[in-house]
Amino acid sequence: MGSLAPAELLEGGGLLRIAVGTPKGNILSQAMMGEIAAGLREHREDRGLRLVLLTALGENFSFGASVEEHRREQAPGMLAAFHDLIRTVAAYPVPVAALVQGHCLGGAFELVLACHLVFATPSARFACPEVKLGVFPPVLAAIGPLRLAQPVAERLLLTGESLDADAAHRLGFVARVLTSSSAQAELITWYRETLAPLSAFAIRQATKASRRASGLLQALQTPLSQIERQYVEEVLESRDGNEGIAAFLERRKPVWRDC
Numbered sequence: 001m002g003s004l005a006p007a008e009l010l011e012g013g014g015l016l017r018i019a020v021g022t023p024k025g026n027i028l029s030q031a032m033m034g035e036i037a038a039g040l041r042e043h044r045e046d047r048g049l050r051l052v053l054l055t056a057l058g059e060n061f062s063f064g065a066s067v068e069e070h071r072r073e074q075a076p077g078m079l080a081a082f083h084d085l086i087r088t089v090a091a092y093p094v095p096v097a098a099l100v101q102g103h104c105l106g107g108a109f110e111l112v113l114a115c116h117l118v119f120a121t122p123s124a125r126f127a128c129p130e131v132k133l134g135v136f137p138p139v140l141a142a143i144g145p146l147r148l149a150q151p152v153a154e155r156l157l158l159t160g161e162s163l164d165a166d167a168a169h170r171l172g173f174v175a176r177v178l179t180s181s182s183a184q185a186e187l188i189t190w191y192r193e194t195l196a197p198l199s200a201f202a203i204r205q206a207t208k209a210s211r212r213a214s215g216l217l218q219a220l221q222t223p224l225s226q227i228e229r230q231y232v233e234e235v236l237e238s239r240d241g242n243e244g245i246a247a248f249l250e251r252r253k254p255v256w257r258d259c
Contacts, residue, residue, distance in 0.1 A: 005032055007039030013048045014196055015188070020056040025063030028107045030078055033085045040088055040096075050195045050203050052096040054115065055184065061098075061124070064106025070135065070245050072236045079138065079228050082107060086139055087220050090114040091211060093204050095195075099187055100124045100165075101180065110139035113147045114220075116207065118173055119187050120165040121180040127162035134244025134254060135235050142224040146216050148173055 007018045018039045020026045036054075043049055056062055069078040089096050095116035102123050104112055109126045112118055128137040136157065144153030148163075148171055155161060168174040178186045195203060211217055235241040239259050247254035 005035035005039060007042065009043070009046075011188070011191065011196060013046060014050045014200070015053060015191055016043050016046075016049060016051070017053045017055060020054070020062060021058065024058070025060060025103075026056045026058065026108070027066050028062055028064060028082070028111070029066045030069060030081050033081050037085050037088055040092060044093060048200050049094050050198065050200050051094060051191055052092065053184075053187065053191075054096060054098045054111075056099075056101070058102075059123075060102030061100045061104040061112075062108030063103060064108045067133070067245060067248055070133075072242055075236055076232050079231060082110075083139070083220075083224060083228060086111065086114045086224075087217075090143075090216055090220055092116075093207060094200070095203070095207055097187070099178075099183060100126070100174075101183065103127075106130060106137060107139075110137055113139060113143055114216075116210075117175050118168070119176050119178055119183070119190075120168065120174045121178055121183050122165050123180060124165040124168070124174075124177075125162045126156075126164075126168060127160060128156055129160035131158065132160045132244070133248055134238070134240040134242075134256070135231070138224060138227040138231055139220075141227050142219050143216055146214065146219060 005018050005020050007016060009016055018036055020032065022032065040052065065078065065082060069075065089111065097117035097119060098112040098115040099119045100112060101121040104124060104126050106128055109128050128140045130137045140153065140157050144157060152171060156163065165174060165177050169177050240256050243256065244254045
């Protein structure tokens with residue numbers, strides 16, 4: 001493992017913590033995606049593992065996937081790698097919990113959507129602002145309706161608006177809003193009280209059954225593949241899709257031509 005997303009076993013091997021951390025926005029580059037996937041693969045078969053905790057360093061969880069890697073030349077490979085990571089998280093044999101603080105944008109929000117449990121601090125803000133760049137978020141389109149209320153997922157997809165911690169908690173998407181200054185300690189206490197006393201075998205069985213029945217894994221197969229193809233064949237070939245990315249990188253306002 002490198003230094004982008006180091007994995008650490010805690011609580012006698014029952015809890016695996018993967019901490020995302022690259023200045024300044026914890027950008028989910030392909031290298032970062034690879035680090036997260038490697039940490040998950042390394043401990044997938046640990047018999048005593050009960051929970052994976054995905055955290056991030058700094059004031060913000062993540063500003064999302066690299067906009068640079070959204071350029072036409074790099075985007076197909078980036079999307080393929082990212083969607084492989086999403087499928088890995090969604091199908092992981094024990095629950096994956098995300099602890100979110102500050103901004104959780106774009107691909108980071110989509111990654112959190114694939115997690116089994118979401119915890120947040122009061123500062124958390126969830127959003128996929130891709131439409132403002134002339135593109136759209138494929139994972140939100142595929143599984144947003146399953147993880148959020150359909151009207152909410154559609155609104156976030158179409159407008160790029162944000163969802164705060166309290167609103168996400170009311171929807172049931174966020175399991176608990178934690179104190180900002182001691183969020184990780186509170187979550188570990190929750191783990192000790194809730195999952196640590198249980199059989200790791202039983203947790204694996206329950207996780208497997210839940211995800212089989214939810215429709216989430218199915219949505220991440222053919223539907224997501226079709227949406228990814230739409231992105232590559234239509235969005236990446238469009239004038240506005242490329243203009244939005246270029247304008248962001250050049251720090252200017254985009255000039256839309258609606259094509």
